[in-house]
Amino acid sequence: MSVSANQNKYDVCVIGGGYMGAAVSLGLVQAGAKVLMIDKVSEVHKASRANFGLVWSQSKGSGNRPYARLSEQAVRDFADFAEDLQEACGIDIELRLGAGLVLSIGEQEFAARSAALEKLHHEAATCGETHPSQLLDRNQVQDLVGNVVLGDEVSGGSFSDIDGDVNPLLLLKAIRKMYLKNGGTFIQGCEVESLLKKDGHYQITTPTETVEAEKVVLAAGLGNISLCSKLGITIPVVPQKGQLLVTERVKPFLPLPFSGIRQTGCGTIMIGYTQENTGFDTNTTVTAAARLARRAMQIFPALLHIRVVRSWASLRILTADGLPIYDEIAGYPGCYLLTSHSCVTLASLHSSLLPPWILGGQRPAQIESFNLERFNVTI
């Protein structure tokens, strides 16, 4: 059997098939590129399997107006994005938009939330814009949640009328499926062993094959750390552990998602999450589980006897300032580094905004400031 000369040649090779890689790959094939997406199956560094599922803008971008803007745009684009996915691959990703709350317990948290919102609104106003969040007191929160009994210490919170949630695993499944339907190639269970810059293209080697791609996109989450080190670059990306609890199925009773508590489409309740700097460790701890359980009950006392069936921990991919990196690596034209810890929310934009730029277009204004050089990275 003769092997086609072009078989292992691609326009773009995307390393990483999680939310970031899959969303970008989708946009790339829709733009007509020949794309190979590679995913290494890894037990630890798979943030995409561990996402909470919020489609969220209200708490984002404090001190960074471009990021607040980006998040808001992504949320506003999400409904259309979801509709296209649904139409193309028939998977209902259980998207809910139009209401999201970040609850405060006690007066101190409420005061902090109030100050945070004020800052976000002020920064927006300075640019002649608005921020899609508002402060609610306890009574207003109670009105929103209707019959659900709030714990005595719930003091209020922030609300957004554009935020919501989605089934994160179905979202990933749908994006990948639509990518395949649009002619993309997807290889799973393959680790990239070497990444070499050649004359006018990149050579990517896995245990089973060697491919050539004009451009390469590093979208491997924490795996980007070792990929970049193959290029001699140390990137300012660190893991941050988040633990969470999942309950048994409960009759639908939470009418909207809350930051830290949401009821999924099948009735289970997700309760999260911690932010722990424990390196690459993904062990769950009893202390954190107890704390998460306590907070959930402080907010919704009705959860008292509901059973926790699972708990897990995963690693967020955090940059030094918590903001994304979307950049072409200096010295490596055609090699793009993409990283963000909010890849569910940003999926819509990752698939619409980034591909034209990757394929040679102008760097979009919206991502201008999310470069690598702000970290003084040595190359």
Next chain:
Amino acid sequence: MSLFKQYSQKDSGTVTIDFEGTALQVPETTTVAAAVLSHGSKNHTRRSPTSGQKRAPYCFMGVCHECLMEIDGNPNQQACIIQVQEGMKIRRQLDLPGGEE
């Protein structure tokens, strides 16, 4: 007809338990699951929270979790491991737990 029946236990006393409002007199050495399946004239201990299908214990040793019943108001008790006590109130779990109080 019950799936199970009591094998004669000459040296065992009995207790009275309440199974969904019906008083049952059962040997004191029996487990809740066995009591329900042999004296309670039901062939199942719960309905699956996923589909509502009737389920009965499969393993009788605390692994399969099909024996989860409400005992004295406490949900999700492993009835195949728990022994009956005088006055125990036992109910099948036929529906998802409600979130409201």
Next chain:
Amino acid sequence: MAPVRDVIIIGAGPAGLSAAICASGFGLDVLVLDEQPTPGGQLYRNIERAGRDTLQTLGPDYSEGLNLVQEFRARGVDYRGGATVWNAETDGTVCFSEAGQSTQIRGKYIIIAIGATERPVPFNGWNLPGVFGAGAIDANFKSSGTIPGSPVVLCGSGPLLLLVIGHLAGLGVEISTVLDTTPRGNLLAALPFLPRALRRTDYLLKGVRMLANLKRSGITHTKNVTEYAAHGSDCLERISYTANGRSHEIGSDLFLVHEGIIPRCDFTQLLGLKHLWDPVQRFWYPKTNQFGATANEVIYVAGDGAYVHGGIPATLKGRLAALDIAEKCQALPPDEKAKMIPQTEKKLAAELAPRPFVDAMYKPRTNLYQTADQTMICRCEEVSAGEIRQTIAEGCREPNEIKALTRCGMGSCQGRMCGSALSEIVAEALQLEPEVLQPLTIRAPVRNLSLVELSEVALLENSD
């Protein structure tokens, strides 16, 4: 309760009891945590309350446990029945739930002695009320004195199946038929191990006797059954099966199935310990040395949970673990060590002589998990084999990823019933051995806890 104990033993079956007796005998402070209300584990379940009839019917395999339990009680070891352990950590910290309240505690050493379980083998209709494990019915009899109320059909393979048939017959339960899935050719393959097994003619004769009793009983014993299914609208009504290439169907209310026994690796997996794959019996078991010690200095495994060998070997393994720990605690006098360890090891070797033969005789059939697409693999979340295969066809190649996408393994039983089958289905689809696949990740709490109980767990860091 003291926050730190010399040894915490999880499980009060033969291994746990024996370890407790031995360790406490050398003056160690022992705590036994057991989810059952009374000691005995599965093998000697509820033995303290067994009447003479029961002891007689179940025979010495059961009744010999009474001495063990009585000796355990006589030692006054700190025993907590109804205490369900839901977390274990590599430093010996353990969390358990008792009467709706959870406590965290630490052992300088932990002996995991939670034993084994009947191999969960999904088949079409296994979720219907009326379908039970055969060993389960035996356990149910021990713990409640109840027996099947209608004629039963028994199905499967393994020494325990024969034992249960004997018990049921002795209890007067009508057995309609026995469907034997032991593969043709197993006996031939087992013959090389027979010479060693002949060292224990008593053991072999027991098996021969059980088979002879079955033959003499006149119960239909259909061999070479290669598949079976249960049917009914909301409970069992009929059973279909294929034997010698031909299909049959029979009506029945009760279907008891047994396809072998596998170690329970709940805690050993939770602890991230190394496991080995047994390609003959097709199960994972934790890697331990001759004393049951794992690579983690603090954690030991004893009994069927270390490898499925049965009751007497379990008591011996429990003793070996306790002896090793006693030595580490400098509580084992050298002359006792010099006597007891070789003595116990010799007894264990003798007990294990017939095992390779038995394991080969009852090697599971190769199509054990090749079940129809419509079979419900995950009972809790109702995920079918077809759905799993579809997910694999769409590119997933790892059990944990399939779990994430299909919800298989996400229910109350936390993957205990579907985990083996999931790995085997993936292995078959990818033409691999389950050995190279990562089993389902296990995280605490390994039992379902209420939020209130979890929030109120009495943590070690908060104790005085």
